[in-house]
Amino acid sequence: MATLTLSKLEKSFPLGKTQRRVLHGIDLTLNDNEFVSIVGASGCGKSTLLSIAAGLEEFEGGDVLVDGRSITGPGLDRGVVFQSYTLLPWLTARQNIEFALKAAGTPAKQCREIAQQHLELVRLENAGDRWPGELSGGMKQRVAIARALSYRPKILLMDEPFGALDAMTRHQMQQLLIEIWEKHRLTVMFVTHDIEEAVWLSDRIVVMGQGVIDSTFPVNLPRPRHEEMSRDPEFIDLQHRVLSRIRQPLATH
């Protein structure tokens, strides 16, 4: 069981001598095992929202709750994957995963076993001893996902994780993510600029306006989803409806 609740969130950043409000009254609950994508124009606050949910960014008002309990910072209940490759270059793929586990207090022998299991999960069981510099972008993101999942969080927070990948690799990564999501019953918050990706992956798409939640679209397409579905009129119609909300004039507050 893992629900993530963002309640009445308020966030500002300093702007010269004043404050610029970037999130205003955000209310959003991700239900257990729900896959929710967050989309919206550049600068509307998606990454800030995800960083707050991760416990990496402070906020002035509201609350972030995991299963009803307020969070006070990053925690093992939430795994995070960013767009930029965040592997430590002086550690191998396996050591990157083990490093996160050791930091969480896992005994060395167990670290090795769990790292191997998670390399297998992302189909990199034969690449564990390679250095990040020897891995493709897609492989690096697979290690980052393995690392984020290695301490068994029930919530996965992903900020444009496939944004830097080519179309083919991106599609393979989307399929892998869905497999993992189904197997591990994760609750996922997924920030993306790619509306087709959001429709393809999600149970629900949340469109942000400037610092606010503009609208929400349930994705009622059946699972498992197939590639041909992207030609389905329902799929295309939803894509257009989401896109037309993003193109609305920006809110002024």
Ligand SMILES: Nc1ncnc2c1ncn2[C@@H]1O[C@H](COP(=O)(O)OP(=O)(O)OP(=O)(O)O)[C@@H](O)[C@H]1O
């Ligand atoms: N550390 C910071 N200091 C000051 N302003 C910031 C900081 N981080 C973000 N901002 C501002 O907050 C607003 C929201 O930024 P955020 O990165 O959350 O938007 P976004 O929707 O994720 O954008 P993009 O889609 O381009 O990644 C922007 O106006 C940005 O300039």
